[in-house]
Amino acid sequence: MTGQVVLTEFIKLKHSAVTWVTLGAFLLAPWGVALFMWIVRDPHRAADLGLLGTKANLAGLEATWPAFGGYLVMIVGAGGLVLLAFIVAFLFGREYADGTAKNLLALPVGRTWFAVGKLVIAAGWWTVLVIAFLIESFCIGLGLALPGFSAVVVTSTVADALGCAGAAFLLAPVVALATVWSRSYLAALGIALGALAMANLFAHTGWATWFPWSVVLILSQGVGQADLPWTSYLVLVLAFAAGLVGTGLLLRFGDNP
Amino acid sequence: MAGDAVIATVGLTKRYGAIQAVDDIALQVRRGEIYGFLGRNGAGKTTTIRMLLGLIRPTAGTVRIFGHPIGGDQRWLRRVGFLVETATAYPNLTVAENLDLQRRLTGATRASLTDAIERLGLAPYADRRAGRLSLGNQQRLSLARALLHSPELLILDEPANGLDPAGIVEVRELLRTLAGDRGVTVLMSSHILAEVAHLADRIGIIDAGRLVEEAPRDVLAARARDYVRDTFTDAERQEALLTADLERYFLAQTGPERTRTTP
Numbered sequence: 001m002t003g004q005v006v007l008t009e010f011i012k013l014k015h016s017a018v019t020w021v022t023l024g025a026f027l028l029a030p031w032g033v034a035l036f037m038w039i040v041r042d043p044h045r046a047a048d049l050g051l052l053g054t055k056a057n058l059a060g061l062e063a064t065w066p067a068f069g070g071y072l073v074m075i076v077g078a079g080g081l082v083l084l085a086f087i088v089a090f091l092f093g094r095e096y097a098d099g100t101a102k103n104l105l106a107l108p109v110g111r112t113w114f115a116v117g118k119l120v121i122a123a124g125w126w127t128v129l130v131i132a133f134l135i136e137s138f139c140i141g142l143g144l145a146l147p148g149f150s151a152v153v154v155t156s157t158v159a160d161a162l163g164c165a166g167a168a169f170l171l172a173p174v175v176a177l178a179t180v181w182s183r184s185y186l187a188a189l190g191i192a193l194g195a196l197a198m199a200n201l202f203a204h205t206g207w208a209t210w211f212p213w214s215v216v217l218i219l220s221q222g223v224g225q226a227d228l229p230w231t232s233y234l235v236l237v238l239a240f241a242a243g244l245v246g247t248g249l250l251l252r253f254g255d256n257p
Numbered sequence: 258m259a260g261d262a263v264i265a266t267v268g269l270t271k272r273y274g275a276i277q278a279v280d281d282i283a284l285q286v287r288r289g290e291i292y293g294f295l296g297r298n299g300a301g302k303t304t305t306i307r308m309l310l311g312l313i314r315p316t317a318g319t320v321r322i323f324g325h326p327i328g329g330d331q332r333w334l335r336r337v338g339f340l341v342e343t344a345t346a347y348p349n350l351t352v353a354e355n356l357d358l359q360r361r362l363t364g365a366t367r368a369s370l371t372d373a374i375e376r377l378g379l380a381p382y383a384d385r386r387a388g389r390l391s392l393g394n395q396q397r398l399s400l401a402r403a404l405l406h407s408p409e410l411l412i413l414d415e416p417a418n419g420l421d422p423a424g425i426v427e428v429r430e431l432l433r434t435l436a437g438d439r440g441v442t443v444l445m446s447s448h449i450l451a452e453v454a455h456l457a458d459r460i461g462i463i464d465a466g467r468l469v470e471e472a473p474r475d476v477l478a479a480r481a482r483d484y485v486r487d488t489f490t491d492a493e494r495q496e497a498l499l500t501a502d503l504e505r506y507f508l509a510q511t512g513p514e515r516t517r518t519t520p
Contacts, residue, residue: 098346108333108363
């Protein structure tokens, strides 16, 4: 039955516009980075074309494969938090928006399995998005003929991006919990975006390594994973567990009007 | 009597803060009977039905379906078909796709999908997206979903919502057949007495969250006749009869060819 739950969630996602919207949005991002690399590499031409303002300051920026990879990882981490929040809020929130939650929760299937099924589908779709993003990005990078290309750079970029993608996903159940609790997309998205804003604040207060959203941002900004204490990873795992258990308990024991 | 009760509630109560939505309801619905749950809008019918399905938790009291307390293992829901409040479906999926999701999650056969579509007259709309269906056809889709896995118990909240008079008669006949031929137990709620009176073996009346009256249909009908005779004038009674006659005539004109009459 668990397989059927995942399959039905896949069918629902396949027929939804959100699938293509998220794919389109995520695949646009590398083009933005590419444009940035191109500007940094040839600022005079960019200025001639009106792409640079008079106060533009490109000091310290470089158009190389390691820099390009760094930006890609940042997009997967920070952008992933937003995109995943959107995907998860949609998967859970549509059941309330369409009024189908009541049909789903009174079926002969453990309610927790619906939460698990939706998160499995979110993970699957997120994986597809990240892989497509990386493939597209590397093609663009090769097209730009950036200096510093090597197998080591590619490997470390892929490893960092996948690590950030995984870390971002660990916060997906928290968004699921917020959606089930509020029974709407908007509140969940608000909470996710608010958490992201808080992550920036925590970065300035010295508590960033304790706040899960900050941890993902630190990972995505190229700070070596060794720089983070083990407790930061524990915080991520605890957030994942709390989100999952909370969502399951709310579906199982809460009122579901 | 309790032994063959498919639905049995004791002291069923639901409070939302100061609001008493359902108050100490004791329901007994027997195997194979059609139970009409009658009440005005906001009387507590839907809240009761949601508690029967385990969607909301009672503040007090117990619910037993097929003798098993609800909660925990949800496998008993395999024996239950339901329609709660408004008809809902995934708007981006077609009628057939919506029913296929239900089929997969209830373990029903592929043949049952076709059967449910045919039975509810949805064949012309099978490939139409649910979001583009009329209100009546959305209701038919929800009823098809409830019947898909051949449940032993049907819990239907306002099943005639959105249906035209001919559709109401079709659904009425369908439920009568299911109860009579297959022994399906039906609990149906409505705020329209006529709808319940046509079909139910027993009727429970809920008001302000309390079950204020419960009796076999014939007993309740006799009480109603006495009440109408004592309360309304002859002209008012004639008016009511005329309305009923007009409805029958409309049904004859808009129903299947064989029932059509010449004016």
